[in-house]
Amino acid sequence: xxxxxxxxxxxxxxxxxxxxxxxxxxAARGYLxxxxxxxxxWPAPTSVADLPAPxxxxxxxxxxxxxxxxxxxxxxxxLGFDGFIAEQLQPEAIDDSETEAAVAKAFPTLAMxxxxxxxLDKGNVARExxxxxxxxxxxxxxxxxxMMVDFWTNHFNIYQTEGLIYFLKTVDDRDVVRRYAFGRxxxxxxxxAKSPAMLLYLNNAENKKSGPNENYGRExxxxxxxxxxxxxxxxxxxxxxxxxxxxTINKATxxxxxxxxxxxxxxxxxxxxxxxxxxxxxxxxRVLDILAGHPATAKHIATKLCVRFVSDTPPASVVNAAAxxxxxxxxxxxxxxxxxxxxxxxxxxxxxxxRRPLEHVAAALRTLDAVVTxxxxxxxxxxxxxxxxxxxxxxxxxxxxxxxxxxxNTNGMLNGWNFGLTVGGNHLTGVQADLNALTGGLxxxxxxxxxxxxxKRLLARDLTSADRDRVxxxxxxxxxxxxxxxxxxxxxxIAGAISVLLDSPYFQWR
Amino acid sequence: MxxxxxxxxxxxxxxxxxxxxxxxxxxxxxxxxxxxxxxLVCIFMRGGADGLNVVxxxxxxxxxxxxxxxxxxxxxxxxxxxxxxxxxxxxxxxLAPFKELWDDHVLAAVHxxxxxxxxxxxxxxxxxxxxxxxGSKSIPTGWIGRHLGSVDTxxxxxxxxxxxxxxxQASLRGPVTATALKSIADFxxxxxxxxxxEIARFQASLSSLYADNAWLDLQAQQxxxxxxxxxxxxxxxxxxxxxxxxxxxxxxxxxxxxxxxxRADLGLEVACVDLGGWDTHASQGGASGKQxxxxxxxxxxxxxxxxxLADRMNRIIVVxxxxxGRRLLENASGGxxxxxxxCMFVLGGGVNGGKVYADWPGLAPDQLASPGDLxxxxxxxxxxxxxxxxxxxxxxxxxxxxxxxxxxxxxxxxAA
Numbered sequence: 001x002x003x004x005x006x007x008x009x010x011x012x013x014x015x016x017x018x019x020x021x022x023x024x025x026x027a028a029r030g031y032l033x034x035x036x037x038x039x040x041x042w043p044a045p046t047s048v049a050d051l052p053a054p055x056x057x058x059x060x061x062x063x064x065x066x067x068x069x070x071x072x073x074x075x076x077x078x079l080g081f082d083g084f085i086a087e088q089l090q091p092e093a094i095d096d097s098e099t100e101a102a103v104a105k106a107f108p109t110l111a112m113x114x115x116x117x118x119x120l121d122k123g124n125v126a127r128e129x130x131x132x133x134x135x136x137x138x139x140x141x142x143x144x145x146x147m148m149v150d151f152w153t154n155h156f157n158i159y160q161t162e163g164l165i166y167f168l169k170t171v172d173d174r175d176v177v178r179r180y181a182f183g184r185x186x187x188x189x190x191x192x193a194k195s196p197a198m199l200l201y202l203n204n205a206e207n208k209k210s211g212p213n214e215n216y217g218r219e220x221x222x223x224x225x226x227x228x229x230x231x232x233x234x235x236x237x238x239x240x241x242x243x244x245x246x247x248t249i250n251k252a253t254x255x256x257x258x259x260x261x262x263x264x265x266x267x268x269x270x271x272x273x274x275x276x277x278x279x280x281x282x283x284x285x286r287v288l289d290i291l292a293g294h295p296a297t298a299k300h301i302a303t304k305l306c307v308r309f310v311s312d313t314p315p316a317s318v319v320n321a322a323a324x325x326x327x328x329x330x331x332x333x334x335x336x337x338x339x340x341x342x343x344x345x346x347x348x349x350x351x352x353x354x355r356r357p358l359e360h361v362a363a364a365l366r367t368l369d370a371v372v373t374x375x376x377x378x379x380x381x382x383x384x385x386x387x388x389x390x391x392x393x394x395x396x397x398x399x400x401x402x403x404x405x406x407x408x409n410t411n412g413m414l415n416g417w418n419f420g421l422t423v424g425g426n427h428l429t430g431v432q433a434d435l436n437a438l439t440g441g442l443x444x445x446x447x448x449x450x451x452x453x454x455x456k457r458l459l460a461r462d463l464t465s466a467d468r469d470r471v472x473x474x475x476x477x478x479x480x481x482x483x484x485x486x487x488x489x490x491x492x493x494i495a496g497a498i499s500v501l502l503d504s505p506y507f508q509w510r
Numbered sequence: 511m512x513x514x515x516x517x518x519x520x521x522x523x524x525x526x527x528x529x530x531x532x533x534x535x536x537x538x539x540x541x542x543x544x545x546x547x548x549x550l551v552c553i554f555m556r557g558g559a560d561g562l563n564v565v566x567x568x569x570x571x572x573x574x575x576x577x578x579x580x581x582x583x584x585x586x587x588x589x590x591x592x593x594x595x596x597x598x599x600x601x602x603x604x605l606a607p608f609k610e611l612w613d614d615h616v617l618a619a620v621h622x623x624x625x626x627x628x629x630x631x632x633x634x635x636x637x638x639x640x641x642x643x644x645g646s647k648s649i650p651t652g653w654i655g656r657h658l659g660s661v662d663t664x665x666x667x668x669x670x671x672x673x674x675x676x677x678x679q680a681s682l683r684g685p686v687t688a689t690a691l692k693s694i695a696d697f698x699x700x701x702x703x704x705x706x707x708e709i710a711r712f713q714a715s716l717s718s719l720y721a722d723n724a725w726l727d728l729q730a731q732q733x734x735x736x737x738x739x740x741x742x743x744x745x746x747x748x749x750x751x752x753x754x755x756x757x758x759x760x761x762x763x764x765x766x767x768x769x770x771x772x773r774a775d776l777g778l779e780v781a782c783v784d785l786g787g788w789d790t791h792a793s794q795g796g797a798s799g800k801q802x803x804x805x806x807x808x809x810x811x812x813x814x815x816x817x818x819l820a821d822r823m824n825r826i827i828v829v830x831x832x833x834x835g836r837r838l839l840e841n842a843s844g845g846x847x848x849x850x851x852x853c854m855f856v857l858g859g860g861v862n863g864g865k866v867y868a869d870w871p872g873l874a875p876d877q878l879a880s881p882g883d884l885x886x887x888x889x890x891x892x893x894x895x896x897x898x899x900x901x902x903x904x905x906x907x908x909x910x911x912x913x914x915x916x917x918x919x920x921x922x923x924x925a926a
Binding site: 050202203206207208209210211212213214215218222228234235237238354386387388389395396398401404405406407408409410411412413414415417418421425467470471473474477496499500503504505508 | 556557629630631632633634668673675676677678683688689690691692693696697699700704708711712714715716718719720722724725726727729730732733736737786787789791792793839840841842843844845847848880881
């Protein structure tokens with residue numbers, strides 16, 4: 001397996017769908033200073049990127065994929081704004097068998113049953129899951145689906161490293177997060193509540209009538225459903241904890257198990273609603289019904305999705321619209337996403353999100369149309385460790401922060417720049433890009449022509465003239481910008497220009 | 511291909527061998543900020559540390575009644591028994607390295623302290639504590655950030671405020687940009703096979719692309735300055751002194767690097783270091799186990815830091831905190847749920863150490879905070895205010911802790 005190339009799938013042929021350029025209403029960004037949704041862990045900047053706006057399709061592909069893979073950009077241009085959204089919202093109709101076959105071959109533990117996983121020595125189980133997350137982010141055709149997987153991975157965060165969780169997060173990823181990423185919220189919530197990795201991570205596996213453990217009871221409300229400001233009390237936390245007593249796992253099989261003997265079968269009151277005694281496992285199910293159907297959950301999930309896909313400070317209008325769809329559709333995640341992506345607020349939100357490390361790394365590889373092999377997993381994980389976002393490696397239950405202010409710091413800048421230097425020079429083990437091809441067959445390049453060709457290809461938008469001059473000056477390396485680059489220097493000039501463009505402000509935003 | 515090293519880089523861009531670009535280091539640190547004020551090292555124990563099993567109230571019977579399996583035995587000299595401090599309080603045995611610091615009067619503890627807001631949410635409690643405005647999120651900055659913004663030390667170093675790790679701690683948010691630092695050794699630009707002169711050109715190019723004062727440019731400029739400052743200082747491989755042995759963990763590595771920054775005189779005024787893993791709902795352990803391992807790491811790290819910087823400790827103050835303590839009554843999974851009051855440690859040459867500062871509220875049912883937690887009798891801001899005023903030389907407490915007027919100081923530290 002090492003060294004074997006996972007080929008990028010053949011591109012979609014444009015399917016004859018008219019390339020209708022979507023008209024985007026409401027392009028003004030004025031909302032940033034008004035009517036914003038409250039409760040931010042990181043203060044938002046009053047203005048973020050100050051760059052020439054990308055065209056709407058570039059904004060769309062930047063935002064709902066892990067970066068500007070040329071074939072995805074082409075596909076989006078062919079389908080149009082709404083068409084590409086519609087296609088990406090229907091991942092089951094996208095044939096991604098090539099990615100999945102490669103994943104199955106390179107990361108065989110992903111398909112294993114819980115009991116088979118538990119029989120393994122520690123081995124590579126965690127690394128395979130991390131590797132698959134990176135590989136799918138870079139390669140999958142179901143890009144929005146993979147972004148949703150990333151969203152729910154963080155929403156229902158599980159730190160992968162400890163004890164049996166090391167093995168069972170693989171099951172959670174497959175049977176909870178990936179299975180329901182576009183499903184109904186009650187279904188993903190219910191699956192998560194019974195997921196052995198979650199039961200262990202938030203200690204519900206040890207939640208017994210004789211002395212309830214409040215960890216899951218609290219976080220299922222604060223983080224997974226109604227949110228911290230929904231007005232629940234410590235009494236509610238304790239009632240929810242009691243409702244979930246006895247929800248545990250069979251440690252031999254690694255599967256959910258309801259232990260009636262450890263369950264407090266009494267009547268409960270949760271958020272003012274009565275749950276009768278004697279329901280057994282049904283107590284927990286009723287709590288999940290109450291939480292999933294609570295208006296605060298609609299608002300909480302809608303807010304988080306808008307923060308993920310619109311901006312750190314999404315306007316209340318789009319949050320309210322998403323919450324309304326969430327409620328009216330019975331918690332349909334796909335329909336909620338459709339409301340967000342087709343909103344004018346989404347259309348007007350180009351460059352509002354600083355790329356988090358996984359997005360940064362994946363976007364660089366996709367932009368370069370690089371081929372990633374299993375050998376690439378180790379160095380890519382190394383880069384993500386320096387940047388601070390190894391998949392499944394966030395310890396507390398709230399998931400990696402989703403705020404520009406969290407990630408835009410000296411450590412992130414430095415290590416992001418170094419990643420650009422490394423991939424620009426094609427120096428990352430297990431990752432190969434055809435750098436010459438990126439110039440589009442440019443002959444006899446000058447600093448001017450090389451800068452123009454590569455900035456168009458990698459950033460898909462115009463640089464300001466001042467920024468263009470700066471890149472040209474770097475590429476020219478003391479020669480006149482119009483002078484032919486000496487043949488011996490072309491390769492290095494291409495690498496340098498790629499690195500400086502990937503490290504420029506333009507590439508930091510999505 | 512010559513591997514790129516900081517030394518090569520220094521040779522190529524530093525000290526006059528090239529025409530220095532305008533952004534080259536503002537090495538104009540205050541002559542020595544440490545001459546007027548302590549360096550503050552703020553340790554955040556994330557997850558809600560069980561303070562009742564850190565500085566243990568061995569003189570309170572209710573402690574033993576409520577901790578049937580997690581209790582720390584009375585001090586007896588036996589292995590695993592608590593280490594007596596004053597007859598009422600005792601240290602968890604895993605904190606043994608603290609005993610010498612205690613006896614040397616450089617380490618003090620405060621008990622029944624914390625943030626007065628009653629939340630049991632980790633994330634709200636951390637947020638409130640780091641903002642320094644319990645119960646309110648209207649002010650977006652952190653207490654350390656506001657301290658730095660309200661005292662002009664003339665120090666322009668990019669290492670004036672450092673958050674160890676990949677994310678900057680919320681307490682550092684404010685008008686002075688803090689540097690997020692994971693690894694000094696890796697804090698330089700360089701791809702595989704890059705030549706130093708090329709890297710210098712590359713860096714100059716990035717500097718020009720991030721020179722427009724857009725929001726992100728501030729971070730980029732800070733990054734370049736930090737790179738340059740480290741290159742010029744060339745701190746090299748760091749050798750801890752006095753036989754100090756830091757734990758081989760992220761926490762140990764962070765403390766080592768804080769010491770390295772102090773030694774290199776790079777203008778460090780505040781550093782934030784996190785130690786996570788304290789959310790011990792299950793299998794917390796007593797004298798040994800999960801929490802004991804974390805305490806051992808904490809104690810080994812701070813003892814090493816103190817030994818390493820022995821000659822500097824008169825100008826260093828370390829303070830520990832955690833978002834809340836844990837429930838008095840243990841649960842049935844060998845753990846404790848989220849609580850309220852907690853303990854803090856303060857370490858440094860200016861500390862009136864060897865004493866537990868506590869107005870002990872008691873642990874009887876009617877003395878507990880709802881739903882069964884240690885009550886808070888000392889606002890954590892009272893502790894910090896005394897440090898800010900007396901050791902950091904900043905009397906502008908209304909800026910640092912808006913809306914809060916500390917009662918009389920505890921006498922925890924001496925005026926600098």
